[in-house]
Amino acid sequence: MKNWRTLILGVALAANTAFAAPQVVDKVAAVVNNGVVLESDVDGMMQSVKAQAQQAGQQLPDDNTLRHQIVERLIMDNILLQMGKQMGVQVTDQQLDQAIANIAAQNKMTMDQMRSRLAYDGVNYSTYREQIRKEMQIAEVRNNEVRRRVTILPQEVDTLAAQVGAQNSRGTELNLSHILLPLAENPTQQQVDEQENLAKQLVSQLKGGADFGKLAVTYSADSQALKGGTMGWGKIEELPTLFSQALSSAKKGDIVGPIRSGVGFHILKVNDLRGESQNISVTEVHSRHILLKPSPVMTDAQARQKLEEIAADIKSGKTNFATAAKQLSEDPGSANQGGDLGWTSADVFDPAFRDALLKLNKGQISQPIHSSFGWHLIQLLDTRQVDKTDAAQKERAYRLLFNRKFAEEAQTWMQEQRASAYVKILDANAK
Numbered sequence: 338m339k340n341w342r343t344l345i346l347g348v349a350l351a352a353n354t355a356f357a358a359p360q361v362v363d364k365v366a367a368v369v370n371n372g373v374v375l376e377s378d379v380d381g382m383m384q385s386v387k388a389q390a391q392q393a394g395q396q397l398p399d400d401n402t403l404r405h406q407i408v409e410r411l412i413m414d415n416i417l418l419q420m421g422k423q424m425g426v427q428v429t430d431q432q433l434d435q436a437i438a439n440i441a442a443q444n445k446m447t448m449d450q451m452r453s454r455l456a457y458d459g460v461n462y463s464t465y466r467e468q469i470r471k472e473m474q475i476a477e478v479r480n481n482e483v484r485r486r487v488t489i490l491p492q493e494v495d496t497l498a499a500q501v502g503a504q505n506s507r508g509t510e511l512n513l514s515h516i517l518l519p520l521a522e523n524p525t526q527q528q529v530d531e532q533e534n535l536a537k538q539l540v541s542q543l544k545g546g547a548d549f550g551k552l553a554v555t556y557s558a559d560s561q562a563l564k565g566g567t568m569g570w571g572k573i574e575e576l577p578t579l580f581s582q583a584l585s586s587a588k589k590g591d592i593v594g595p596i597r598s599g600v601g602f603h604i605l606k607v608n609d610l611r612g613e614s615q616n617i618s619v620t621e622v623h624s625r626h627i628l629l630k631p632s633p634v635m636t637d638a639q640a641r642q643k644l645e646e647i648a649a650d651i652k653s654g655k656t657n658f659a660t661a662a663k664q665l666s667e668d669p670g671s672a673n674q675g676g677d678l679g680w681t682s683a684d685v686f687d688p689a690f691r692d693a694l695l696k697l698n699k700g701q702i703s704q705p706i707h708s709s710f711g712w713h714l715i716q717l718l719d720t721r722q723v724d725k726t727d728a729a730q731k732e733r734a735y736r737l738l739f740n741r742k743f744a745e746e747a748q749t750w751m752q753e754q755r756a757s758a759y760v761k762i763l764d765a766n767a768k
Contacts, residue, residue, distance in 0.1 A: 536595035625676035
């Protein structure tokens with residue numbers, strides 16, 4: 338469960354009014370397959386969004402428009418939670434506790450401080466925990482399903498890696514906001530024209546100074562709509578291809594779009610830009626070791642004492658390191674090579690082994706070191722700086738391609754799930 342962390346860490350404590358003590362359920366807001374969205378859920382999120390907007394100084398549309406967005410969000414959450422239940426997706430208490438600890442750390446709080454903050458805001462901690470559990474389940478379902486739709490060819494990695502290598506030493510990251518005007522699965526030309534005209538009108542309003550956040554909440558079908566369309570920071574290569582192409586020469590404050598994709602028309606705002614270094618240099622170590630493993634015939638203390646004796650013999654010239662390793666080392670992978678581990682990054686070793694190795698000077702032999710494998714006598718033969726830019730560029734290209742394709746597929750997949758579900762939205766004003 339990796340990708341849900343990004344979602345969970347983005348949960349603002351200001352939104353916690355949505356997790357307050359349960360309200361009296363008056364009626365059903367929507368039927369979703371075999372489940373329901375309750376009016377109390379809608380009311381709770383309405384309060385939450387309004388509280389966030391007030392704290393952020395963000396304008397909101399009228400209550401009917403806001404309610405429509407919230408109901409759609411809750412419908413989608415309900416669909417994914419039902420899928421998660423069918424798939425057996427579970428979030429353990431340990432995983433949940435770690436996620437909440439991460440949220441506290443992200444907000445520079447201890448857990449006690451966070452509990453106090455929640456209590457001050459009138460938030461029931463048990464209810465808050467269960468809401469975070471739901472968010473994690475939703476993210477896990479989405480990530481598992483969308484990953485299966487992502488295919489990356491070696492040629493794509495090589496091509497993008499070459500492009501990354503040809504860039505300046507500083508790559509671009511952008512802080513973006515996004516509005517999505519959706520299209521039906523098989524839209525008529527009239528529907529396309531109507532959405533395109535609306536997109537052009539919104540772009541015109543935005544370039545004239547209209548509030549992006551308010552228009553996002555009012556019109557956008559993107560999952561970040563209720564946050565004013567804020568996408569946060571991301572590398573330009575990680576964005577969907579259509580976005581990255583359109584943003585190649587964008588500047589801070591630019592409104593970009595409308596951009597047509599398979600799911601609708603997109604409008605982007607560049608909130609900010611920044612760069613990062615692309616050069617990758619890695620320190621590699623050349624080392625060798627002698628490993629003794631405690632056993633029923635050799636205790637921990639005896640293994641350590643034996644290595645101390647070997648070290649003394651090596652230093653006195655009675656034997657050399659390679660000979661002792663061939664005769665005594667219990668590491669089958671290196672014993673025949675005189676304990677030689679070759680050139681590699683120190684990070685591949687057991688932490689205790691790594692830490693001891695990095696403290697040695699060239700040619701120096703360590704004291705006996707205990708790791709999860711047993712007792713080691715280590716000698717650092719040499720170090721070198723290696724340019725790993727090419728390998729790092731390919732690794733980065735793969736990651737960027739995956740993130741880009743994941744973002745493209747996620748929206749399509751979400752629309753497919755919404756279209757295939759049975760959904761009946763009930764009139765909130767009906768008696």
